[in-house]
Amino acid sequence: MTKTPGSAAPCSDVGDMIHTLHWPTPAAQQSRVVALRAAPPPELLVTCEPCVAQYQQKKKSGLSCGSQADEESLCSDSGFGGSPASSLGLSGCSSLGLSPSSSFEDEDEFNVNNEGKETPTQNDVEKNKNMVNWSPVVVPLNKRAPWVQVVGHAGNFQTAGDGKLLKKYCASEQQCLQHLMDDVLRPFVPSYHGVTRRDEQDYNLMDDLLSFFDSPCIMDCKMGSRTYLEEELKKAWKHPQPRKDMFEKMVAVDPEAPTPEEKVQQAVLKTRYMQWRETLSSTATLGFRIEGIKKSDGSCNTNFKRTKYKEEVVQALDDFVDSNVLLLTNYQQRLKELRLVLEKSDFFKTHEVVGSSLLFVHDQSGRAGVWMIDFGKTVSVPPPLTLDHRSPWVEGNREDGYLWGLDNFIDILTDMLAVQ
Numbered sequence: 001m002t003k004t005p006g007s008a009a010p011c012s013d014v015g016d017m018i019h020t021l022h023w024p025t026p027a028a029q030q031s032r033v034v035a036l037r038a039a040p041p042p043e044l045l046v047t048c049e050p051c052v053a054q055y056q057q058k059k060k061s062g063l064s065c066g067s068q069a070d071e072e073s074l075c076s077d078s079g080f081g082g083s084p085a086s087s088l089g090l091s092g093c094s095s096l097g098l099s100p101s102s103s104f105e106d107e108d109e110f111n112v113n114n115e116g117k118e119t120p121t122q123n124d125v126e127k128n129k130n131m132v133n134w135s136p137v138v139v140p141l142n143k144r145a146p147w148v149q150v151v152g153h154a155g156n157f158q159t160a161g162d163g164k165l166l167k168k169y170c171a172s173e174q175q176c177l178q179h180l181m182d183d184v185l186r187p188f189v190p191s192y193h194g195v196t197r198r199d200e201q202d203y204n205l206m207d208d209l210l211s212f213f214d215s216p217c218i219m220d221c222k223m224g225s226r227t228y229l230e231e232e233l234k235k236a237w238k239h240p241q242p243r244k245d246m247f248e249k250m251v252a253v254d255p256e257a258p259t260p261e262e263k264v265q266q267a268v269l270k271t272r273y274m275q276w277r278e279t280l281s282s283t284a285t286l287g288f289r290i291e292g293i294k295k296s297d298g299s300c301n302t303n304f305k306r307t308k309y310k311e312e313v314v315q316a317l318d319d320f321v322d323s324n325v326l327l328l329t330n331y332q333q334r335l336k337e338l339r340l341v342l343e344k345s346d347f348f349k350t351h352e353v354v355g356s357s358l359l360f361v362h363d364q365s366g367r368a369g370v371w372m373i374d375f376g377k378t379v380s381v382p383p384p385l386t387l388d389h390r391s392p393w394v395e396g397n398r399e400d401g402y403l404w405g406l407d408n409f410i411d412i413l414t415d416m417l418a419v420q
């Protein structure tokens with residue numbers, strides 16, 4: 001599912017955002033929930049015991065998860081069954097030209113304004129501080145494995161050195177990231193450092209979340225029950241533009257999926273393709289789907305298009321954490337805390353969050369972090385409309401099913417832990 005890179009980021013035309021641009025000071029590091037301060041570097045606060053507990057999941061037979069061989073991947077063509085990677089964990093990726101990204105050493109051009117305010121409030125911090133097993137630790141540069149992209153558009157990212165990442169500029173994503181730096185959700189989003197320009201290309205500069213880990217395992221899960229914007233649906237009605245590339249991606253997975261008309265045209269509408277992907281995977285039934293998993297041995301699997309049922313998701317999650325109960329517990333805690341903060345967030349209430357992912361990252365130390373990434377299709381809703389993110393979507397209500405998906409995710413982790 002390698003995607004074609006362009007000179008502009010694959011950022012949907014999502015209309016105007018309602019917030020003006022300004023840059024806040026990083027939040028005070030009063031608690032483990034508070035995001036990393038830019039300076040001084042954070043102290044080392046490892047809060048978990050080494051991973052020793054093994055999660056004994058009763059394996060179910062006949063699961064298709066991770067077994068399809070019909071898709072190609074950004075970071076690997078081998079899937080879970082592929083050969084072990086090099087000690088840097090990247091051999092499965094280099095064949096597709098996506099590892100490691102080129103480095104930019106000088107960051108003098110970054111346009112950063114250090115004015116701003118601290119989030120979340122002291123009350124939030126106090127309430128949450130016993131719930132979090134995550135603390136930001138920057139792994140020294142010389143110990144860091146090269147950055148790896150699990151899924152997404154090829155050519156969209158560059159590493160910037162010093163624990164930062166450049167993502168091709170997308171105006172709506174920039175506005176979301178800036179807004180989020182002032183929201184209670186800030187600890188759950190990569191810290192945003194403004195816009196920078198390199199080789200005539202603008203980039204959004206953000207924290208590289210992998211830089212907090214040593215040989216990380218990474219999972220990208222796309223959240224929500226709908227993966228296209230209402231705006232995209234309207235456009236598809238007004239100016240239908242059937243796409244051959246999407247037809248080809250569709251028949252590569254299921255030659256019988258296109259309708260007779262689509263077969264004649266050899267093309268499908270993007271919204272039709274997206275809906276098909278939703279119902280094929282767990283997006284429609286659970287409100288999230290696994291997009292890709294990269295493990296610390298370098299194996300990388302993006303063959304989850306047909307991972308649909310709870311048992312299949314459980315199988316994939318169990319494999320992701322190597323049956324480690326401590327990691328499952330840490331992820332469950334982190335997601336519960338995220339849910340609490342999402343329910344309070346002004347940003348979340350007022351934005352349709354579509355196509356956004358949760359990035360799960362852990363390493364052998366047992367630390368496990370989860371962050372919201374990819375705000376290219378996150379758009380504000382017209383006031384006074386607000387979203388609960390749980391109601392079923394009907395055209396016009398803008399609901400995205402994000403919290404419904406998160407509820408289901410947490411329930412699945414809870415069930416996995418209950419079989420201990």
Ligand SMILES: O=P(O)(O)O[C@H]1[C@H](O)[C@@H](OP(=O)(O)O)[C@H](OP(=O)(O)O)[C@@H](OP(=O)(O)O)[C@H]1O
Nearest residue numbers: 001003010011012152153249277355356376377
């Ligand atoms: O995953 P596959 O089946 O390859 O389909 C992709 C993903 O849905 C992308 O979403 P994401 O970026 O969240 O991964 C989407 O990009 P958008 O976010 O731009 O909708 C692509 O649309 P195009 O970029 O239009 O091809 C679409 O082709």
Ligand SMILES: Nc1ncnc2c1ncn2[C@@H]1O[C@H](COP(=O)(O)OP(=O)(O)O)[C@@H](O)[C@H]1O
Nearest residue numbers: 149150151152153156190207208209210220374
């Ligand atoms: N801040 C980050 N830190 C580390 N890795 C990231 C970060 N943001 C994105 N990635 C990596 O890039 C992949 C694609 O990110 P995403 O923002 O969804 O890109 P796209 O818009 O091209 O789909 C993720 O699956 C993850 O592997």
